[in-house]
Amino acid sequence: MGIFIEDYNVSGADTVALEDSIMQKGKQVTAGSKILDNFVSPFNATVVDRLLDGGFKISGRTVMDEFGLLKLSHDDNNTPSGAVRAVSEGISAYALCNDLFGRYREEAPQYDCCYIHPTYGTVSRYGLIPLASSLDQIGIVCRDLSQGFGLLSHLAGKDPKDGAMFPDSKYCYGKTDEKITLGIPRSVIEKADADTRESIMDFINKFSSTDIDLEYFDLYSQVMYILSSAEISNNLSRYDGIKFGYRASGYTDIDDLYTKTRSEGFGLDAKLTAIMGAVVLSKDHYGPYYEKAMKIRRLIKESINFDTYDVIVLPCKISDDPYENLALYSLAPLAGLPSVSFSYKGYGIQLVAGVKKENLLLSTWEVSMA
């Protein structure tokens, strides 16, 4: 797999690669799916306008998994994603992408990059091809978190075209002098391998810390999977071959047009997710699945209150099973919290802070790197 679908051949410290889900006016944007074949974006995503206003150059459009879906089917392809490769190989200084299921957050540290997942509602999703609207969040792959937050300060801030945002028009990201206490979910960290655990313990020792219990952790993946499937299933409905994107040829009537278009246009993961989403939203399953998952999501949000700690420390990998690993990457999107992931002494660490507390993440990282 290559890095770019389209390479604009620019280089330098102000270059930003865009995942193929971020819309650029006049460009073909497919979010890695055949169903959006020939779809030409009619407008710029807000983040693209803000990049250009900030004097950044767009280096290209990177390849991605179809819509950024969770790949439950194992494949032998071990190359990292286009966005992480673009940054780690020095082709682009930054990359923007939507990381719902943790692929970028897991990969970035492995390839000596960092990932910033901002607070939900601080970066506009206008022009991001949606996966699951309540969980989607444009984030940044970068080499260095302080530079990454520098870029984020150009992107974040209320956009009237995105209805689910905080009112703040601008955010300042910088170090704080606050004394930081880490929250340590030992039972989760214990699931990681010995080397990772050692690296995390070393990291923790640089700070004051307190043990915490991540309530519902064993439900994170399920809640994430149920809610994201439902929302994705909704969001994929618009791809019907009628208005834009791919349309199958040789259909006999409207139902045949839908069936053929969606059968040929979607990959296996999209089909499975669309079906799973339809199941959890169906009359008989809404209550026991979707509604229950919504309730647990609220409980998860309420359970993370940052009362005795400022930043939660998590490993970037606890299993080879993507579904089990998903739990690590569910907390930030489910609770709308900011997170960063980066490599510490060769092992991935993920930090999660409270809403709009990005500065604590930046400070923690800087202290650990000192």
Place this chain on the structure above:
Amino acid sequence: MKYETIMGLEVHVELATKSKLFCACSTEFGSDVNENVCPVCAGMPGTSPMVNRKAIELAITAGLLTNSEISPRITFDKKNYFYPDLPAGYQLTQLFAPICKNGWVEIETDAGKKKINLVQIHLEEDAGKLIHDDWMDTTLIDFNRASVPLIEIVTRPDFRSAEEVVAFLEKLRSLLSFADVSDCKMQEGSMRCDINLSVREKGSDKLGTRTEIKNMNSLKAIAAAISYESQRHIDALETGEEVLVQETRRWDDSIGATFSMRGKEDATDYRYCPDPDIMPVFIDDEWIDAVRSNLPETAQDKFIRLTQKLGLPEYDSEIITRSKNLSTIFDETLQYYNNPKEVANWIIVELLSIAKGDNKGEDDVRIDCQKFAKLIELVDGRTINRNVGKKILSLILEEGIDPVEYVEKNKLGMINDTSLISSTIQEVLSENPKALEEYKAGSKKVHGFFVGQIMRKLGGKANPQIINKLLTEALKEI
């Protein structure tokens, strides 16, 4: 055996906002195909719906007019189904937290007054329109109507007769159109009605099998459809030849019967779920009070004002307050010429008869009220006579002429000169000896003939009262 028909309605009313429910596109009726479409209402990925506050205000207005509770917090939900006129693959509507609940509307029929209870009123977006092109054997889509705001008014099954249904819809139309919530034009589709109907033996407390008649868009058709469908149910119950099933039916106006549209009503699963892109909207008392304090006069208030304050006859007031459009014309014209009786008269007698000739209903007449007022003043002040006035009214409607300028330019001023009129009378009498003989023989009809002849000689501009007076005197002398 005695049967009773039990009905509940779902009434869709298009809100009179300038822009759509979730984007800034115009809602204008009759624009070019796909002229009012943007990425948001075309269901493009990467867009986010932004709720139109004006639409919420109109829904609050509808709630206040129907004695409903206004919800303090509302949300929007996705109703999922595939259809080419639905761009996003789901319709945004309100299932979990509708804007109004538990209202009621009082109606009056020959049987007396009755309260019709409402389950709820919710906001939702309209779909686009499919245009079947038989020549090309293809279907085209016009998305102008996609995402135009609607309210759906859901009643309890409180109706027992077509008269009640029609009275309710007329009342609703009056309430909503007078408050500018909607123009409620059934023929243009801005008010549509689904009827849920079942029949049971009178006295029974069990409901019969229910059928739904979809998308009714005229009161006449509604009355006919109810009568047909009730009878179909009764026949099925009595003869047992047809088994009633719960289904959706379509009324065919040309045949005068209902037909099954789709059977498996319960098989449709719309997989409702909240739309995470739309944050809950909070409606506080302050907002509701602001809407309440801006509520315009209802038709009922207006009727009382016309009859009691302005002293108009009930008949005139009834006609004027039946239509929001006529009421507006009346009030506006009155501002330029404050003579309620004359203005009412000109609207009811002259304006409506011209409109009728042009095949326009009372809601479709448009006139420049300032010019209309000037015209009425010209006639009323005896500057021109009424017949000339009628001709000028047509010209105002057709060409938008200014009546004062027109009268001056064409020298249409009324002839009040008694000597000129007298000499013309003498001329006419001497030119028509036969008619004069008839008059002498006792035929009073000839009087009118003479008036017509005299008026013609004077170019239609003479003061008819003076003609009458002088002609009567002249005839007496003979």
